[in-house]
Amino acid sequence: MSRVTVLTGGVGGAKLVLGLCHIMPPERITAIVNTGDDFSLLGLAISPDLDTLLYTLSGKGDTEKGWGRGNETWTFMEAAASLGGPNWFQLGDGDLALHVLRTEALRRGETLSVITANFAGAWGVATKMLPMSDDLVATKITTDEGELDFQTYFVARRCVPRASAIHFAGASAAQPAPGVLEAIMGADTILIAPSNPYLSVDPILAVPGIAKALRAAKAPVVAISPLIGGQSVKGPTAKLMRELGHPLTNEAIAAHYAGIIDGLLIDEQDQAQNPGILFACTDTLMRDLGDRRRVAAAAMAFARTLKA
């Protein structure tokens, strides 16, 4: 039976992985998750993309917002604010459990990958969730307001500052988490989720050994383009591409992943464009579970044509 490995960031990537889980046995799927967004707030270790995937796959997520828990309460934030605590990052009461338990486990010397596997196990998630690395890698954005941490840029400043460069502090010394290279080399299909290529996928590719493994992998590698009609669905992809000097085209996405991917799944609106790589089309907008299944199935079907 085929094994699928997906490189993914946050909300958009989690939708794709959920779609995959509905068209194949979840235990055959490995998600390699961006941890470049991870940060520390109030001494708590927060892994937003891992948590988004965990909530999405466990069914405990807020399906309206796409991140955080469903039926969340906010008493902690209110109390912390009354004591002068920060309130720029939303820490739900239930969400805190992940952060507090993760922080405590890290302090005991457990690795992020073991902690993540334990959380997934406790919540009945059969998909294998791997952080890209157990080492700290921090996405930093050089902007007209100076160099910003990812969460400062993304949450506190709402992507308003103009970006000129992105780098991943700590990446050169980081190692892929246990299982990451094996999941790439052993996969029958490899997908790159329609997450932000610069902010969510590049940190994964920046961990030494991962890009090389993708190039060496026997499996076809298909990326799902984050662009629809020359725009990003959500988040700062389009704005960033403009600021970094890339045209808002699938050709630019294909060029970004050149050497890594064998094909690009693009939105049907964009089929007139030739991305300069093997491509397939579907409606890539994922509004509901049906869409998620369809996009996942289209990516898998496309990959099968590349394998032959």
Place this chain on the structure above:
Amino acid sequence: MSRVTVLTGGVGGAKLVLGLCHIMPPERITAIVNTGDDFSLLGLAISPDLDTLLYTLSGKGDTEKGWGRGNETWTFMEAAASLGGPNWFQLGDGDLALHVLRTEALRRGETLSVITANFAGAWGVATKMLPMSDDLVATKITTDEGELDFQTYFVARRCVPRASAIHFAGASAAQPAPGVLEAIMGADTILIAPSNPYLSVDPILAVPGIAKALRAAKAPVVAISPLIGGQSVKGPTAKLMRELGHPLTNEAIAAHYAGIIDGLLIDEQDQAQNPGILFACTDTLMRDLGDRRRVAAAAMAFARTLKA
């Protein structure tokens, strides 16, 4: 105007301090608070007696239970339990704000006394709240189940194990927090709250310099007996006294505080007993705010007779 210093533990002591705040300007009151119950759970620094006093004096407390926040939610505990986290100690969502912010401030190098003053300030508490020490002192109970940490004995084991001895780990190396000795030496009246003498007041007296300052203080020192009708109102005082071989009498309480106190305020039910020290009587049961004011006023009036 007179300055009052109170040595206090948790719930019972907080009631007395609240009563005092209603009969005199709160900013003239200094509470020296037991921190022998302090412990770490999930990496969070928890100071139960400081928090009980903070909640009580700020009006944010749960007046039914006598500890914790009012209008508390419990989403964190539920989520943590679903991840295999401990559930023997109740951590409310809003309560977590104190623990998370305190832990973070301690990590930054702030002292518990500064942190406590900041919390009190943020919540408009005018009473000066001092931890007995900024150093770690941990109450340990020797029982028929072995040596237990305070919270294990008190919360997890509900005081069921039979105690044979109590000691305060770290006390001999601890220093009184800044302001503690000054609050004792500069007070016009010193009260010892009707907290558990063995578990809540003894840790304070075990910090080097505090008992000596109480003996040297010019102010009269009045303890309010925790016994009513030869029983403790709440908590393990009576059970502990039996197990430690003390008769359940005010004489035993007076003997315990011998050399420290000048007088004992006892319950009117117990006035036939002579505690062997100067004493006064009132109804010492504190059900409501009126009771708290009455007991505080009785203690202050008694102290005035001792000063003359």
